[in-house]
Amino acid sequence: MAWKVRAIRGATTATHNSKDAIYRAVKELIDEIERRNQLDPAEIVSAIFTATPDLNVIFPATVARDRPQWENVPLLDLQQMQVEGSLKRCIRVLIQINTPLPQDEIIHVYLGEAKNLRPDWNLAQIAQSR
Template sequence: MIRGVRGATTVQKDEEKEIIEATESLLRKMIKENKIEADMVASVFISVTEDITAAFPAKAMRLISGWTFVPVMCMREIPVKSSLDKCIRVMMHVNTAIAQHEITHIYLEEAIRLRPDLQAGDSTQ
């Protein structure tokens, strides 16, 4: 079964170093919390808001040992007027036997506001 594992984070500045570091931190936490190995992953989509232009956040995946061959694609979010600024979102498509309600979705920095109902310790998860 393929399950979607979601994550999001934000950056303060549209600078390559910050974009890559924030994305790497998010990816590593998604991987750790869900016990994901690279060969379990069908693909990864990474989207950014239109105010992020300094780097492809997908470069962060190449910094993680063993993830060289995982297909990853960057794209731009729909520019909704009230959307969160400088936001990076990840959708990882993972082959897993765990139930959908057991997936740990990761929201960091200001992105916590996107899905407060999915934060760790929330019994409605």
């Protein structure tokens, strides 16, 4: 089986703009991505986090950097565009991995209010995780 670079998408929301709330939200998101994809951190190429402008007290990558075996993963934080009517207190992640899995076996994770961003993926993935 040939290994390829694939991407895992994920998003969540923080309950409010505090270090604790953001930390909890990002930790839960990464925990679920790792669990559902049986992700080995050694296979991660890089991870890009974005946060809406209303989340500005801690970098999401700080949470990832605290995880076991993530200390050498290249991480980047960016601010999301501020679009009128968009989801508030939202954190997104794009994790690039080396994997033999085909793209349709990658499980994208949407938690909290972010479940509404990709309801098509959310429903498909609920069925997959059963």
